Amino acid sequence: MARETIEDAQRICAMEAPTGAEGPRGELVARLLAEAGAPAVETDAVGNVIARFGEDDAASPGARPPVVFAAHLDTVFAAGTPIAFVRDGDRLAAPGIGDNSLGVAALLHLARHLAGHPPARPIWLVATVGEEGLGDLRGAKALIADHELAAFVAVEGTMAESLVVGAVGSLRYRVTVRGPGGHSWGDRGTPSAVHALVRMLDAALAVVPADRDDVAFNVGTIAGGTTVNAIAAQASAVLDLRCGDEAALQAIARDVRAAFAAADDGLSVDVEQVGHRPGGALPAGHPLLHCARRARERANLPAADEVASSTDANAAHGAGIPALTVGISTGGNVHRLDEYLDLPPIADGLRALIALADEVSAAAF
Ligand SMILES: [Zn+2]
CATH class of the missing domain: 3.30.70.360 (Alpha-Beta Plaits)
Structure with a gap:
């Protein structure tokens, strides 16, 4: 299962996506989400790619707002930056492979799971634009402005050792x-x-x-x-x-x-x-935090450091929406041309992501 995701991450990484020019990568991800079994995929006005699950009765009164799992499409690398993959033992290096091609590939993995196990509440998988540089969280902010959301989970490729519960x-x-x-x-x-x-x-x-x-x-x-x-x-x-x-x-x-x-x-x-x-923090004791802790246990991952950082989840914190950020693996040299990803942790990271979606699906918040 990790091998498919690593291949997806490389396909995504090979399509350049500087902040403000994410269109071609967005088209690729929309196609891959549809192939993964997403029943409805759309691209919104700013370029976010949105795949909706669990919405069969969304038109009925009392339908719950969706929980969003979001991964940013854009990279810090300028157009024309050569993308080469270098495998060295358990590491895979390429510009943007962990930040955030792996995060987007993890959404595809989650899409395959949700296609086979429809969630009990609406869950949207969103590939966002404008997270890096002076993008100013353009995609996440637009999504939040346009839709009522129950919770927001940002997915990053290389933050697996921590749960980001606060937004600097x-x-x-x-x-x-x-x-x-x-x-x-x-x-x-x-x-x-x-x-x-x-x-x-x-x-x-x-x-x-x-x-x-x-x-x-x-x-x-x-x-x-x-x-x-x-x-x-x-x-x-x-x-x-x-x-x-x-x-x-x-x-x-x-x-x-x-x-x-x-x-x-x-x-x-x-x-x-x-x-x-915007800054903010998930309130201590919020059910979303319990879901994330249990998801790690179910994937046999150790308890995570609960930290503050700056991700797409900041936009949700600014709007008062419960939010956190999870990682799939570990890596290093982020925002450098020699950025690398550790391959062995990916399988457990994907298990924890699926467990989190299942926990959230069953949760009452
Ligand atoms: Zn980054």
């Missing part, structure tokens, strides 16, 4: 300062966009609490000016603020944005939000 939230901004510019001597006294940006970044760094280990603030890039003896007419920076608590994230973000409010006369400052991954 992030807010991302591009700050741009503009001014008149001029000659560094002849126009001395004219405000500089670079000087102003540096001062404001310093103020922003000062307002982020340094004593919380669940907060991170990163000035990822800065750019500006044209040459040594010209007053900079333009300067910009891209910022990433993260926090495990959504309310605290929003409060710190307000303080950070305020640091960019006071520019010198003659300068303009533009703060553009370029990303938001």
Whole structure:
């Protein structure tokens, strides 16, 4: 059973899918889901591929909203990146093989199971777009905006040792300062966009609490000016603020944005939000968590570390939908060209995924 999934993962991986250009991979996955026995497969307006199970009486009053199992289609690799598979003992290396070709292939495995064992409640398998980079969870957010969901399970290729029960939230901004510019001597006294940006970044760094280990603030890039003896007419920076608590994230973000409010006369400052991954956590004791723990037991997997991370499940946490993330195997060098996947754990990871679907199918939430 693992061999079929490894072959599926390679077929998926071989079809490039940079964030924002997932279309061809989406078409492939839609075809594979139909071949796996999904009774209804559709592609939505943003490019998510959705396979619905257990909906025979969905039109009847009182039909329950679906539980979603989602795996992202996109990769961090640019169009044209060569995809070669390198097998080394129990490892298989290729760009994107674990993140997230294996996760999508696991959905196909789950589709074959559900086709033979129709669930007692609606279960949707969704291959999403826009999870990586500045995709900003576009697919997961659209799915959640368009449909009422009972729960959301994100499936990742290489996170099998942990259950991701919390979402580290992030807010991302591009700050741009503009001014008149001029000659560094002849126009001395004219405000500089670079000087102003540096001062404001310093103020922003000062307002982020340094004593919380669940907060991170990163000035990822800065750019500006044209040459040594010209007053900079333009300067910009891209910022990433993260926090495990959504309310605290929003409060710190307000303080950070305020640091960019006071520019010198003659300068303009533009703060553009370029990303938001909501933070949150599955409430302790939620039945979905019990389902996930029991599923691991049924697959003879050890109890998992219960951790926080950043996945498609963030979008669900932001909307108050119970959510977690499960992994299928382990691996390493994620987001690198030499990314690899460990093959032996896949079989147990697939067993745990099927057990989770069966647990969820029988659960009352
Ligand atoms: Zn990734």
